[in-house]
Amino acid sequence: MSNxxxxxxxxxxxxxxxxxxxxxxxxxxxxxxxxxxGLPTNTVSGTALSMGGAAAGLPDDFHLxxxxxxxxxxxxxxxxxxxxxxxxxRVVDDDExxxxxxxxxxxxxxxxxxxIIGNLGFSLAKETQAALEFETGPIDLDGGYxxxxxxxxxxxxxxxxxxxxxxxxxxxxxxxxxxxxxVTINSTSVSRVQDFPSAVSRDxxxxxxxxxxxxxxxxxxxxxIGVGLAYNYMFEGDLDVERSVLRNREETEITEGVDSTGSxxxxxxxxxxxxxxxxxxxxxxxxxxxxxxxxxxSDKILEKPSRENAASFxxxxxxxxxxxxxxxxxxxxxxxxxxxxxxxxxDESSNAYALSLGVGLPLNGGGLIDIIVEAGQRRDDRYDDYxxxxxxxxxxxxxGRSWQQATxxxx
Amino acid sequence: xxxxxxxxxxxxxxENPRIMKRYRYIICALSAALALGLACADSPFDPTTRxxxxxxxxxxxxxxxPDENFKAEQLSIAVSSAFSLLDSIxxxxxxxxxLNTLSDGSFVWNIDSLYIGIWNNTKAFSYMQFSxxxxxxxxxxxxxxxxxxxxxxxxxxxxxxxxEAMLTNIxxxxxxxxxxSNVPFGKDLELIRFEDSLINPQxxxxxxxxxxxxxxxxxxxxxxRQAAVEITDSITDTTSFGFFITSAGSLxxxxxxxxxxxxxxxxxxxxxxxxxxxxxxxxxxxxxxxPDSLDNLPxxxxxxxRIAVFGLHMTPLWEALTDTTxxxxxxxxxxxxxxxxxxxxIRGSDSTFRLEYRLHSNRNFQSDPRALDSGDxxxxxxAFPETPDPSDSLFIDRWLNLLLDERPDTVYLSLRLFxxxxxxxxxxxxxxxxxxxxxxxxxxxxxxxxxxxx
Numbered sequence: 001m002s003n004x005x006x007x008x009x010x011x012x013x014x015x016x017x018x019x020x021x022x023x024x025x026x027x028x029x030x031x032x033x034x035x036x037x038g039l040p041t042n043t044v045s046g047t048a049l050s051m052g053g054a055a056a057g058l059p060d061d062f063h064l065x066x067x068x069x070x071x072x073x074x075x076x077x078x079x080x081x082x083x084x085x086x087x088x089x090r091v092v093d094d095d096e097x098x099x100x101x102x103x104x105x106x107x108x109x110x111x112x113x114x115x116i117i118g119n120l121g122f123s124l125a126k127e128t129q130a131a132l133e134f135e136t137g138p139i140d141l142d143g144g145y146x147x148x149x150x151x152x153x154x155x156x157x158x159x160x161x162x163x164x165x166x167x168x169x170x171x172x173x174x175x176x177x178x179x180x181x182x183v184t185i186n187s188t189s190v191s192r193v194q195d196f197p198s199a200v201s202r203d204x205x206x207x208x209x210x211x212x213x214x215x216x217x218x219x220x221x222x223x224x225i226g227v228g229l230a231y232n233y234m235f236e237g238d239l240d241v242e243r244s245v246l247r248n249r250e251e252t253e254i255t256e257g258v259d260s261t262g263s264x265x266x267x268x269x270x271x272x273x274x275x276x277x278x279x280x281x282x283x284x285x286x287x288x289x290x291x292x293x294x295x296x297x298s299d300k301i302l303e304k305p306s307r308e309n310a311a312s313f314x315x316x317x318x319x320x321x322x323x324x325x326x327x328x329x330x331x332x333x334x335x336x337x338x339x340x341x342x343x344x345x346x347d348e349s350s351n352a353y354a355l356s357l358g359v360g361l362p363l364n365g366g367g368l369i370d371i372i373v374e375a376g377q378r379r380d381d382r383y384d385d386y387x388x389x390x391x392x393x394x395x396x397x398x399x400g401r402s403w404q405q406a407t408x409x410x411x
Numbered sequence: 412x413x414x415x416x417x418x419x420x421x422x423x424x425x426e427n428p429r430i431m432k433r434y435r436y437i438i439c440a441l442s443a444a445l446a447l448g449l450a451c452a453d454s455p456f457d458p459t460t461r462x463x464x465x466x467x468x469x470x471x472x473x474x475x476x477p478d479e480n481f482k483a484e485q486l487s488i489a490v491s492s493a494f495s496l497l498d499s500i501x502x503x504x505x506x507x508x509x510l511n512t513l514s515d516g517s518f519v520w521n522i523d524s525l526y527i528g529i530w531n532n533t534k535a536f537s538y539m540q541f542s543x544x545x546x547x548x549x550x551x552x553x554x555x556x557x558x559x560x561x562x563x564x565x566x567x568x569x570x571x572x573x574x575e576a577m578l579t580n581i582x583x584x585x586x587x588x589x590x591x592s593n594v595p596f597g598k599d600l601e602l603i604r605f606e607d608s609l610i611n612p613q614x615x616x617x618x619x620x621x622x623x624x625x626x627x628x629x630x631x632x633x634x635x636r637q638a639a640v641e642i643t644d645s646i647t648d649t650t651s652f653g654f655f656i657t658s659a660g661s662l663x664x665x666x667x668x669x670x671x672x673x674x675x676x677x678x679x680x681x682x683x684x685x686x687x688x689x690x691x692x693x694x695x696x697x698x699x700x701x702p703d704s705l706d707n708l709p710x711x712x713x714x715x716x717r718i719a720v721f722g723l724h725m726t727p728l729w730e731a732l733t734d735t736t737x738x739x740x741x742x743x744x745x746x747x748x749x750x751x752x753x754x755x756x757i758r759g760s761d762s763t764f765r766l767e768y769r770l771h772s773n774r775n776f777q778s779d780p781r782a783l784d785s786g787d788x789x790x791x792x793x794a795f796p797e798t799p800d801p802s803d804s805l806f807i808d809r810w811l812n813l814l815l816d817e818r819p820d821t822v823y824l825s826l827r828l829f830x831x832x833x834x835x836x837x838x839x840x841x842x843x844x845x846x847x848x849x850x851x852x853x854x855x856x857x858x859x860x861x862x863x864x865x
Binding site: 028030031033034088091092093096097098099100101133134135136137139140141142143145147149150151189191192193196199200201245303380383386 | 455456457458459460461462463464465466467469470471474475477480481483484485742744745808858860862863
């Protein structure tokens with residue numbers, strides 16, 4: 001077992017310990033309250049995240065199928081990839097601020113080659129995050145009582161993909177994935193009387209959806225240029241709402257449930273990706289995405305965004321100091337990356353942007369550990385004094401083995 | 412099958428172990444320091460935020476408006492009636508002296524204390540029943556041994572708690588019935604013969620743990636036989652006999668259950684031949700000297716299992732659910748009701764009493780005056796001082812929320828003295844001898860806070 005492997009193992013353990021402390025916090029985004037599924041999470045690999053998330057047009061083993069299912073066709077070995085981030089948010093309103101943190105496991109993916117059929121891949125990801133814990137200040141009531149209101153929101157979209165990708169010829173790759181998405185939005189509105197812990201009433205709603213979708217991908221790599229197209233479509237499905245009211249006094253609970261159903265049509269998403277390989281050391285990528293909120297409908301159960309189409313742009317570069325040298329120093333093998341992204345959020349006046357930096361630390365056996373730092377801001381022009389500054393520290397785990405090669409050498 | 416190498420393998424061929432080791436130590440130290448710092452420090456992160464109110468208000472209109480979400484009001488609730496009832500334990504007891512609900516062959520449930528003596532113009536009678544078959548078997552067992560003769564008999568009553576002085580002027584009555592009859596035991600106390608001849612007047616021993624009443628064995632045997640013959644013309648295995656005990660002294664409580672319950676000892680000249688039989692069932696009743704007066708007063712009484720009941724006119728509360736703008740509030744967050752004034756008579760080491768209170772809907776109360784344990788009326792218990800504290804109140808919102816749909820004009824508040832667990836009683840806490848005489852106010856204050864959660 002090499003020193004680099006031991007070092008990375010130890011670093012990972014310590015980071016996990018640190019993350020386990022941070023996870024005691026909670027994520028916050030008041031802006032996400034306005035969007036039906038919460039805030040979108042970038043579920044690409046750590047490798048892509050450090051390039052601003054641009055990956056649809058850049059062939060890379062560790063991108064697997066999240067950004068573009070056709071990327072599966074470029075892979076000739078067994079690959080796995082996972083990404084988790086610690087997300088820090090500073091909510092700023094006028095002169096005040098509050099700090100929040102949460103650990104977010106973003107995605108885990110793997111693929112296996114299946115001969116002439118191509119590659120099969122699987123991926124599980126947290127697509128959006130709806131996390132909010134808001135409380136009012138003390139509200140003076142008659143009779144000396146002090147009231148308080150709280151609003152809690154939990155959930156988001158989690159999905160898994162089962163995909164296939166194959167090369168059509170030496171330049172063109174196609175991919176297709178079946179998607180199963182689960183939407184869970186749990187909201188609770190609380191009224192309470194301070195100093196009387198049991199004087200609480202809660203009005204809760206649990207919205208859930210399980211639906212099917214497809215993802216189609218195309219990727220063409222002409223020498224130094226890569227072009228990718230990815231399209232994601234979710235079929236209409238049933239949206240269930242379970243509402244309950246809890247009036248609580250000591251050990252007594254009264255719960256009244258009111259159930260209803262509707263249908264959900266999630267917005268389709270279209271992504272175009274471009275990449276250019278300047279040299280063995282330098283590569284750049286650009287993604288342009290469009291989420292078609294105009295096609296979204298939820299029978300007025302979830303919020304209705306004001307945008308018809310929400311665009312997103314991401315771009316990044318990658319630099320490997322000495323990719324072709326036989327005996328480089330370790331630092332010369334590290335992948336240095338940087339990127340930026342800008343995204344229109346579902347409401348007309350809101351957007352977000354961020355800068356990202358990352359390094360990929362090579363491991364024995366072909367693996368890569370990504371350390372990513374991302375920082376940016378979300379805001380809505382309707383609220384002049386309000387903004388959400390955010391930063392993420394991410395760790396990506398990537399690995400792979402080329403089984404065919406071993407057989408070829410007869411080992 | 413062995414694994415092959417990939418393009419990344421080449422980059423590790425020249426790793427410098429010394430440099431890597433140094434890196435490892437540095438990173439390890441930095442990470443450990445960071446982790447330790449985070450673990451020891453207060454979290455710099457907030458679980459909730461109060462910022463972004465405007466966004467919340469836009470998404471949830473009215474969320475922040477106090478008038479929209481809360482309404483606090485102080486109401487005057489008229490007391491329409493005040494009286495007392497015997498509760499579920501009292502259902503086994505009646506003031507006219509009939510012990511009419513004794514179950515056959517076992518202790519009556521819910522009776523874990525027997526009372527004897529005088530208490531607040533009430534006289535307590537205990538009844539304990541023994542198997543006639545067991546009694547004669549015990550006698551036979553002693554007489555079979557040639558070295559033993561019956562010396563005397565004793566009634567052992569383990570003391571649970573005594574209110575004040577020792578028992579005095581114990582009276583003992585004896586009766587018999589057929590176990591096999593399996594009919595409710597019915598005896599009029601006036602017809603019970605309390606026979607001095609049964610008791611050896613020189614030998615009533617009272618100590619901290621028991622009262623031991625020495626009986627004149629010949630009189631006991633004759634009385635048992637006479638009582639049995641009176642009802643069956645013969646003494647059979649199915650005959651039982653029982654003692655009624657009362658006293659002119661202050662009230663005392665005795666364990667009624669199991670091995671700690673009453674027992675009849677038959678002593679022999681050689682103590683190795685002693686026999687005893689345990690009581691097979693027991694009950695208690697009280698005779699009030701002026702029962703009518705109690706029924707018309709709100710009295711909570713522990714020994715006599717009496718509960719106070721107040722009828723409350725709730726219309727003002729239901730009207731307050733709608734405010735002047737027509738806004739409807741459909742939930743009570745908190746509703747403390749003023750506690751009526753009281754005079755407490757507590758005879759024990761604990762100067763507080765614990766009250767169990769419940770609210771009953773008009774409908775349930777009228778359908779069965781004794782059905783106060785209906786499923787929707789779990790009680791809350793709370794300790795109160797011997798001298799009333801004006802700030803004390805009863806939180807009745809849990810029941811009022813249950814009645815929001817029905818909205819009865821009158822609801823009934825029951826106040827019952829809580830029966831402490833045995834362990835607590837043995838430790839001297841929460842006296843068994845407590846009576847609370849409640850005032851009957853014209854009205855009681857109710858400070859209600861409504862919310863609009865529907």
